[in-house]
Amino acid sequence: MELYQGLLTRRSIRKYQNKKISRPILEEIIKAAQYAPSAHNKQPWEFLVIENPQTLTSLRNVQRWTSFAKDASCAIVVCGNIEQTFSRDKDGEKWDYADIDCSLAAENLMLAAHAKGIGTCFCGASPMPLVIEGLRKLLNLPEHIRPVAIIIMGYPDEIPPQPEERYKPEKIHWEKW
Ligand SMILES: Cc1cc2nc3c(=O)[nH]c(=O)nc-3n(C[C@H](O)[C@H](O)[C@H](O)COP(=O)(O)O)c2cc1C
Numbered sequence: 001m002e003l004y005q006g007l008l009t010r011r012s013i014r015k016y017q018n019k020k021i022s023r024p025i026l027e028e029i030i031k032a033a034q035y036a037p038s039a040h041n042k043q044p045w046e047f048l049v050i051e052n053p054q055t056l057t058s059l060r061n062v063q064r065w066t067s068f069a070k071d072a073s074c075a076i077v078v079c080g081n082i083e084q085t086f087s088r089d090k091d092g093e094k095w096d097y098a099d100i101d102c103s104l105a106a107e108n109l110m111l112a113a114h115a116k117g118i119g120t121c122f123c124g125a126s127p128m129p130l131v132i133e134g135l136r137k138l139l140n141l142p143e144h145i146r147p148v149a150i151i152i153m154g155y156p157d158e159i160p161p162q163p164e165e166r167y168k169p170e171k172i173h174w175e176k177w
Pocket of ligand 1: 010011014124
């Protein structure tokens with residue numbers, strides 16, 4: 001699939017065929033995620049793959065908008081390593097880039113899946129504190145690991161309509177606002 005066409009045709013997929021995504025294909029998709037840009041090239045991401053149907057079903061108890069995960073082939077929780085990410089906590093400044101780095105990795109992951117005919121849906125985790133804590137308990141995540149995105153995946157069993165025109169030239173500001 002040509003990259004630009006892939007960017008325009010990726011859609012969130014929430015209905016899946018009863019067909020597993022093989023491990024080698026999952027690894028190729030995660031490889032693409034690991035080629036994403038990251039602040040200071042820290043690559044602070046970790047990928048937790050959930051294939052267990054019970055765990056997929058229980059995701060909805062932790063993040064209420066993931067009920068369709070029960071029929072997915074898998075979900076990949078993209079997590080940030082807070083000890084590894086580019087960050088600052090001194091002189092009155094406190095910030096880190098984990099959520100941004102992991103979101104970029106997640107987009108690469110979704111586009112790589114799309115290129116292989118696999119549907120995905122990005123479901124949010126960080127910055128919702130209850131969801132972060134719920135995932136921590138459900139998945140045994142250590143304190144320095146923050147879940148950023150739950151990418152639910154499977155071979156599509158729906159063809160969502162392409163969206164209305166999203167290109168809005170008025171959102172582009174040339175030189176000054
Ligand atoms: C930060 C973020 C959080 C999202 N969380 C959810 C979610 O919890 N459940 C869900 O079904 N979709 C979720 N989505 C998917 C959006 O609903 C979807 O991207 C949007 O409707 C546009 O549709 P498209 O992905 O087909 O272009 C999320 C997307 C983003 C970027």
